[in-house]
Amino acid sequence: AQTVTQSQPEMSVQEAETVTLSCTYDTSESNYYLFWYKQPPSRQMILVIRQEAYKQQNATENRFSVNFQKAAKSFSLKISDSQLGDTAMYFCASRNSGYSTLTFGKGTMLLVSP
Amino acid sequence: DSGVTQTPKHLITATGQRVTLRCSPRSGDLSVYWYQQSLDQGLQFLIQYYNGEERAKGNILERFSAQQFPDLHSELNLSSLELGDSALYFCASSVGGAGTGELFFGEGSRLTVL
Numbered sequence: 001a002q003t004v005t006q007s008q009p010e011m012s013v014q015e016a017e018t019v020t021l022s023c024t025y026d027t028s029e030s031n032y033y034l035f036w037y038k039q040p041p042s043r044q045m046i047l048v049i050r051q052e053a054y055k056q057q058n059a060t061e062n063r064f065s066v067n068f069q070k071a072a073k074s075f076s077l078k079i080s081d082s083q084l085g086d087t088a089m090y091f092c093a094s095r096n097s098g099y100s101t102l103t104f105g106k107g108t109m110l111l112v113s114p
Numbered sequence: 115d116s117g118v119t120q121t122p123k124h125l126i127t128a129t130g131q132r133v134t135l136r137c138s139p140r141s142g143d144l145s146v147y148w149y150q151q152s153l154d155q156g157l158q159f160l161i162q163y164y165n166g167e168e169r170a171k172g173n174i175l176e177r178f179s180a181q182q183f184p185d186l187h188s189e190l191n192l193s194s195l196e197l198g199d200s201a202l203y204f205c206a207s208s209v210g211g212a213g214t215g216e217l218f219f220g221e222g223s224r225l226t227v228l
Contacts, residue, residue, distance in 0.1 A: 035216060044116070045204065045219035091157065101170055102147070102206075102217055104157040 002027045002094050006105035013082045014113055020067075021077045021108045023092030031097040034068065034075045039107070040088040048090070051075065079110075087112045117141065120205050120220035128228055132193040135223045137205030139186055145169065145208045146188040147217060148180055152201040163188055164210075192225070200227045 003026045013019040025034065036048040051059045051068050058066050063083075067076045075094075079086055092105040117140035127133055139146050148160040159172035163182035174180075177195075182188040192199060202224050206217035 033216075037219075042221070043202065044221050045206070046116075047216050047218075050216055101159050101162070101172060103159070106156045 002032075002096065002101070002103040004092050004094050004103050004105035006090075006092055006108050008108045009106070010109045010111070012111045012113060013079075015082055015084060017082050018078060018080045019082055019110065021079075021090050021092075021110065023075045023077070023105055025073050025075060025092070025094045027073075027094060027096060029096040033095045033097065034066075035093045035095070035102070036064070036066070036075075036077045037091045037093060037104075038086075038088045039091065040085075045091075049077065082112045084112050084114065086110060116218040116220065118205060118207050118218050118220035120203075120223050122223055123221065124224045124226075126226045126228065127195060129195055129197060131195050131227075132191065133195065133225065135190040135192070135203050135205075135225075137188045137190070137207075137220060139188070139205075139207030140218055143207035143209050143218070144186065145210065146182055146186070147206040147208075148174075148188070148190050149204040149206065150201045151204060151222070152198075157204075160190070195227045197227050200225055 005024045032053045034051045038046045038048045049061045063080045065078045089107045091107045095102045119138040121136045144165045147162045150158045160174040162170040180190045202222045204222045206219045
């Protein structure tokens with residue numbers, strides 16, 4: 001079974017600063033996928049970034065990047081130049097290639113202040 | 115807009131009652147997933163359908179059932195409702211049934227059981 005752990009229930013950052021959200025996971029599979037989803041107050045789940053485990057290069061999407069440490073089973077999200085609109089709950093999730101279930105962590109509430 | 119449509123957005127009902135939540139997946143997506151989000155349990159996978167057939171089952175109670183129809187829309191039926199069933203129920207869809215792609219989420223159906 002997969003498990004995903006987010007150890008930071010809440011974080012805060014000021015506008016324009018950089019923040020890193022932590023995530024660790026556990027899986028016995030060799031091929032899997034990792035995701036960060038964002039859930040703003042509107043409650044819509046929005047995909048932020050994805051990483052394929054077989055790719056060593058860290059994924060990047062504009063201001064969002066990940067630090068994928070496969071041996072350590074760590075998958076942190078870095079948000080650069082934080083904006084007020086980044087305020088949301090962020091969920092780390094994993095999905096094995098041969099299975100359908102997307103397993104989520106408990107989430108980290110990020111508050112961006114002016 | 116993810117392209118996944120869920121109705122109703124809000125639902126208030128009493129204990130012991132039965133409700134049906136509806137989901138229309140993105141055009142072209144064959145898989146539909148149901149998740150329950152509650153404060154204490156986080157995001158829990160309930161069940162997945164792929165092209166009309168049940169593909170995976172998670173922590174779904176026996177009081178709950180789901181199906182996917184030939185037009186690919188899905189319904190989640192919740193019966194003998196209890197206070198603890200109050201939660202946000204998400205539907206998500208993806209193109210395939212295996213774990214290669216991300217899930218696209220609807221806005222959720224907020225169920226309140228009084």
